[in-house]
Amino acid sequence: MKIQNTKPILLTIILLMIIPGCNQSKIDVYQRLIHHANSVKVINTHEHQRHPKDLGYNKSNFWTLLNHSYLMSDFISAGGTFYNANQIDTISLNQFWEKNGDFLNYAANTSYYQHFIKGINICYGLSETNFTKEGIEQLSFQIEKNYNNYDEWFNECFQKANFETMLIDQFWDNHNLDVNNKYFTLIFPVNKLVYDAAPAKLVYTDKDKHFQKFIQYSGTDKLNTIDDYLAFVDFMLQSAMEKGAVGLKNSMAYGRSIDYEDVSYDKAKVLFEQSPQLAPEEKKALEDFVFHWILEKAAEYNLPIQIHTGYLAGNGNQLDNGQPVKLNNLFLQHPDTKFDLFHGGFPWTGEFTALGKMFPNVYLDLVWLPQISKQRALVTFNEILDCVPYNKILWGGDCQFIEESVGSLEFGKQVLCEVLAKRISKGQLTEENAKRIITAVLRDNAKSLFDI
Ligand SMILES: [Zn+2]
DSSP, X not given: OHHHHHHHHHHHHXXXXXXXXXXXXXXXXXXXXXXXXXXSOEEEEEEOOOOTTTTTOSOOOHHHHHHTSTHHHHHHHTTOXXXXXXXXGTSOHHHHHHHHHHHXXXXXXXXXXXXXXXXXXXXXXXXXXXXXXXXXHHXXXXXXXXXXXXXXXXXXHHHHTTEEEEEEEOGGGTTOOOOOTTTEEEEEEOHXXXXXXXXXXXXXXXXXXXXHHHHHHHSOXXXXXXXXXXXXXXXXXXXXXXXXXXXXXXXXXXXXXXXXXXXXXXXXXXXXXXXXXXXHHHHHHHHHHHHHHHHHHHHHTTOOEEEOOSOOXXXXXXXXGGOGGGGHHHHHHOTTSOEEEOGGGTXXXXXHHHHHHHOTTEEEEOTTHHHHOHHHHHHHHHHXXXXXXXXXXXXXXXXXXXXXXXXXXXXXXXXXXXXHHHHHHTTSSOHHHHHHHHHIIIIIHHHHHTTO
């Protein structure tokens, strides 16, 4: 009787000794992986960094940063009112907080809020879990000071986060081919070239500096035929390459559905001649033709194309515009073009993963997903590891200012390391392989795909 009674007690004691040990070793593995991730010089596949001067700000503070952050859409979603960041010159921080503080607090649970505060904490050496009225006052003082010497501040944060380069999409100035190569690598957005096909004859005049160069280069001063227009598109792609572009970008889901039907050259030729008097479906057909044509050029010039899929930033748009499966025909028709699919296709993360599994030319980019939903990023990264070889997984930030990019990288690292540490603890992966995967996702895969 005595012996039987002591058995459960002994077992409990042994378990109590083992379980904390297990947890401790899991934490240790996670910390070692984070330490490794911090040592990787990151090649960030996607950013929209803006200089505060270009945004027209005389002064920056917490509210100007918020205005250009993703958190702004949760603030609006909570019921807050959009404000013009230039108002900060006329309204006190106190008044701003009185009017907006509640809506900011309602968003304290979201990944947008959490990665934003994470970036602020890292860059400013803080350990806040919530923004408060007093905290924002102190922070705004620091932000204003740092932004007075923005170039130095940007460099400090960039180095602290251990970025090597950011692939930049200057969507606000589509045909701007100039970037600061110390920090950025050019990605050429093709949206405008696709959209402009229909009214091309009206859009491109000799006032456009690129069109002027095209006239000198080709001797063609009018875009009368589809061939003239395609020659111009080709000229722009070559100009971008001369300026160091390593890839193309399509974010057309913000304006239309990403299904691109196969339109014949003969049909496109007639439509171009009829433009700009085209019905909406005819305009779409002409755009579809031009995009297919660009995809062929992308293969010829070895320029991978990044495509926005899934959820759309901001408040109010057509969610299903960017459903990843709509791209399926492109992967079949253009096997030599390399596609870098963005954002985990959220909320269609399963579709996104399946496409990466099916096609050797389809790469899966976690860009922005950890900031949209960290939980979904954890599930998706784990599912991708089940389905897709790790040389096809990439990471990017997708932010307008440096503090938010730093917070995004931290979230990205946490997602990678949490999933990988769990796999190690279950005996499914060695620590050595986990470290290889981290280096691949944060650096090597982008280096190889974009030939950097
Ligand atoms: Zn973007």
